[in-house]
Amino acid sequence: MAVTDAAIDRIKEMILTGELAPGSRLPKEADLAERLGLSRNSLREAVRALALINVLDVRQGDGTYVTSLEPRLLLDAMAFVVDFHQDDTALQFFQIRRILEPEATAxxxxxMTDAEITGLREILAGLPEDPSVEQLVVNDLEFHRRIAAGSGNPVLCSLIESLSGPTTRARIWRGLSRENAMGRTREQHTAICDAIAARQPDVARAWATVHVAGVEEWLRNALA
Known part of the structure; x- marks a missing residue:
């Protein structure tokens, strides 16, 4: 195992055992390096790596802290990584969405509270009658974000949000290439919202599946 990897594992162990709690400050570099039996250079490399994935927060002139370790924060790193997907892997991201989003919708x-459902309807109503593709994409992203948050599961919400970036380009392709894509999207969003408002999880799940699967099928054909 590389020395830097070993340093990462030791800091990780300190966090997992509770020795370093969320929000706590790491010991001074020299003290921590000596305690872990590491060189200061190896420790610095480990700290940089853990800061990149939002486990540590390096504050200039103040010290290094463990972050809140909230799912949203940690999964931001995954969103950054998946942004580098190639076009032929976009279909795989849609397949994951088809598994996660229907359950989140159910x-x-x-x-979701009545006030949150009202907010969801306002998102739909805020879409212009003849929207541009860009307006449709922004509206679509916010609609799905509200539903994911409404699932009440922060981890599930963060996972879905992290997958939104890779699918944005595909949504634009669909809007540009598929006849009546905007009308279909508007109708399906309305059906999903109506099912949520009616407190019908099975119906909401079914409409969400139809919605995501439709885009997935179009993308599969486009890539073929």
Whole structure:
């Protein structure tokens, strides 16, 4: 195992055992390096690596802290990585969405408050009658983000949000290439919202599946 990897594992162990709690400050570099039996250079490399994935927060002139370790923060790193997907892997991201989003939508049908559902309808109403592709994409992203948040599961919400970046380009392709894509999207969003408002999780799940699977099928054909 590389020395830097060993240093990362030791800091990780300190966090997992509770020795370093979320929000706590790491000991001074010299003290921590001596305690872990590492060179200061190896420790610095480990700290940089853990800061990149939002496990540590390096504050100039103040010290290094463990972050809150909230799922949203940690999964930001995954969102950064998946942004580098190639076009032929976009289909794989849609397949993951087809697994996650229908379940999140079903959960939202039982957990979203009336005020949150009203907000969801306002998102739909805010889309212009003849929107540009860019307006449609922004509206679509916010609609799905609200539903994911409405599932009440922060981890699930963060996973879905992290997959939104790679699919944005495909949404634009669909808007540009598929006849009546905007009309279909508007109708399906309305059906999903109506099912959530009616507190019908099975119906909401079914419409979400139809919605994501439709884009997935178009993308499969386009790539073929």
């Amino acid at each position: 959960m939202a049908a039982t957990r």
